[in-house]
Amino acid sequence: SQQGEEDPQALSIQEGENATMNCSYKTSINNLQWYRQNSGRGLVHLILIRSNEREKHSGRLRVTLDTSKKSSSLLITASRAADTASYFCATPHSGGGADGLTFGKGTHLIIQP
Amino acid sequence: GAGVSQSPRYKVAKRGQDVALRCDPISGHVSLFWYQQALGQGPEFLTYFQNEAQLDKSGLPSDRFFAERPEGSVSTLKIQRTQQEDSAVYLCASSLGLAGPDTQYFGPGTRLTVL
Numbered sequence: 688s689q690q691g692e693e694d695p696q697a698l699s700i701q702e703g704e705n706a707t708m709n710c711s712y713k714t715s716i717n718n719l720q721w722y723r724q725n726s727g728r729g730l731v732h733l734i735l736i737r738s739n740e741r742e743k744h745s746g747r748l749r750v751t752l753d754t755s756k757k758s759s760s761l762l763i764t765a766s767r768a769a770d771t772a773s774y775f776c777a778t779p780h781s782g783g784g785a786d787g788l789t790f791g792k793g794t795h796l797i798i799q800p
Numbered sequence: 801g802a803g804v805s806q807s808p809r810y811k812v813a814k815r816g817q818d819v820a821l822r823c824d825p826i827s828g829h830v831s832l833f834w835y836q837q838a839l840g841q842g843p844e845f846l847t848y849f850q851n852e853a854q855l856d857k858s859g860l861p862s863d864r865f866f867a868e869r870p871e872g873s874v875s876t877l878k879i880q881r882t883q884q885e886d887s888a889v890y891l892c893a894s895s896l897g898l899a900g901p902d903t904q905y906f907g908p909g910t911r912l913t914v915l
Contacts, residue, residue: 718901729906729908731906787833793841
């Protein structure tokens, strides 16, 4: 079963625009991660946000976490063609420590040149 | 190489055959994970090792699935009597095994097709 659900399922934008995707989850967590998957580089970790953090930045990425709403968002600013990929949120499978991950179904992002 | 490697990259099996998928984690990584990814879906957790100990196998879909990591490094995922529903990409990941949230590094996957 998959805990996280990304929204939208698919998103197509013009290069240079910002892309926002959302993730909702069901149970309490102590951290949430975002991963990107494309055919060229496989599944790659983007950013981790802990439950006591509300916002985190990494380069063109901005992640927010609202534990009261059990939701997270990923914003990619100034999108590039290379950002075309599927994006997944992932939460701890069980305990929250060094643990397997439960992924959502993903948002498929297409950046139009 | 510096990354996680998996072999074979592609495997075609006839229904009922046994298959073995190999994962070479990043050197020094304590934790190793297996996931199954069906077409158009996110990866689904199968099992987790810390060194040679299999700490969580709650995601294995049936007793036809078996994983081992006997020396705490290379791992093998074995599927016995393969069925068509086993067709998927099998991903292996490794991490340092820190006490707490940890970045997982994924291999390229093995695409299994069961005919």
